[in-house]
Amino acid sequence: MSADEVRVSNWNLPNAITIVRILLAPVFFVMLLVDGHDHGALRWAAAVLFILAIATDGIDGHIARSRGLVTDLGKLLDPIADKVLTGAALIGLSILGELPWWVTALILVREVGITVWRFVQLKDRVIPASRGGKLKTLVQSIAISLALLPFPALFGGWVDWVNTVFMALALVLTVVTGIDYLVQAWRLNRPAPGAPSNPPSSTR
Structure with missing residues (x-):
């Protein structure tokens, strides 16, 4: 059997789930902003939609690995x-004044920067999410979910402290894993030991 025959198609269930997660981001964003500060049914619906959408991250990954459907497109998307989903949530929370803009800006700069780096590396390799990156995403998801759910209105201000702790942990992991990706980039792009820094030019 040739390599083309065993190559996994990009049009598969895990990638479809991933694309749906991207498409749900603007729907969630609109629902969050339309509710505003009412913390009513739309806020609950937006929070639940975010939790369900971000949970599919584990589902599509499990399906891809268990059924042999891992593709370079899936690793990238x-x-x-x-x-896209966490960015929409962070921006929405900052617009509503529930999350400082500097927190959102710091996280987004890291996320956009790493995404651009991944695209630059496409000509040589696909860079999948690292274990640290996956842990960062998990903690970010928990922190954002707690911030979205209007629990303080039901249980009091102590919930805000829990939200703050998780958001601070997410911020630390975001910075640490961002630095780790930069170190990886430096290691991947540095010349091999003993290799000339500049290839000799032709003398013809």
Whole structure:
């Protein structure tokens, strides 16, 4: 059997789930902003939609690995889908005044920067999410979910402290894993030991 015959098609269930997660981001964003500060049914619906959408990250990954449907497109789209969804949530929370803009800006700069780096590396390789990156996404998802759910209105201000702790942890992991990706980029692009820094020019 040739390599073309065993190559996994990009048009498969895991990639479809990932694309749906990207498409749900603007729907969630609109629902969040339309509710505003009412913390009514739309806010609950937006929070539940975010939780369900971000949960599909584990589902599509499990399906891809268990059924042999892992593709380069999936490796690329999966972290992008997470960034689009979490980015929409962070921007929405900052617009509503529930999250400082500097937190959103710091996280988004890291996420956009790493995504651009992944695209630059496409000519040589596909860079999948690292274990640290996946942990960062998990903690970000928990922190954002707690911020979206209007629990303080039901249980009091102590919930805000829990939200703050998780958001601070997410911020630390975002910065640490961002630095780790930069170190990886430096290691991948540095010349091999003993290799000339500049190839000799032709003398013809």
